[in-house]
Amino acid sequence: MADQGDPRTVTDADPRELTDAAALRALRHPLRQRMLRLLDRNGPATATTLARDLGENSGATSYHLRRLAEHGFVEDDxxxxxxxxxxxxxxxxxxxxxxxxxxSRDLRQELGRFEQDNAAADTEALARFERARDSLGEWGDVLLFARGELQLDLAGARRFWDEYMELFNRYAAAERPADGRTVLVRFMAFPDVD
Incomplete structure (x- = not known):
């Protein structure tokens, strides 16, 4: 869990298993995704603050915050x-x-759409980085990219995932460095079907 001075501090650090397709549909909304990213990155905010930062009106952000709260993605501070x-x-x-x-079949379909949305957003984020890269100084050198193949059984694949999540969560919970910036981290591992 993040330390008390960290704006990302949450009340419950245990993973949440999402089994409700309606909740995932609520989460998929593009404005809600942008709002969640800002809350995660900057810490707690009001609907008015989010509206200003996102170029939206506060009625819209207030509505979307309430929808996110219905499914537990945000909570009242x-x-x-x-x-x-x-x-x-x-x-x-x-x-x-x-x-x-x-x-459920509905959740599988909704998850497929969610994954496609995220893949498109990640591709665009990488493209923005590439366009801005020469203006970022030493940060322009930070594109940590690796590809590889592993021979794993099911237990090994699960262990690999769990160890990756432990590593990620350790860094996510660390105190933010004064000279730090957000670094986007994406991970994919899936069986080769060829």
Whole structure:
């Protein structure tokens, strides 16, 4: 869990297994995704603050925050709010999905759309980095990219995933360096079907 001075601190660091297709549909909305990224990156905010930062109106951000809250993706930060001012923070950020064999058909379809949305957004983020790379100084050298193939059985694949998540969560929970910046991390591992 992040330390108390970290704006990303959440009340429950345990992974959440998402089994509800309606919740995933709510999460997929593009504006909601942008709002969650800002809350995760910058810490708690009001609907008005998010609206300003995203170029939206506060009625829209307030509505979408309530939809996210219905499914536990954000929660009220009562310690910050006073009067009518309502602050929001990320709920449980570590979301996992059950094995496909346990998913409903609706959840499998929604997850497929979610994965495609994320792949497109990641491709665009990489393209923005490439366009800006020469202006980033030493940060322009930070493109850590690796490809490889492993021979694994099911137990080994699960162990590899668990160890990756432990490593990722250790870095995610660390105190933010004063001179740090957000580094996007993406991980894919899947069986070769050829």
């Amino acid at each position: 009562a310690e910050r709010g006073h009067g009518r001012e309502r602050w929001w923070r990320v709920g449980r950020p570590d979301i996992r999905f059950p094995p496909r064999s346990r998913m």
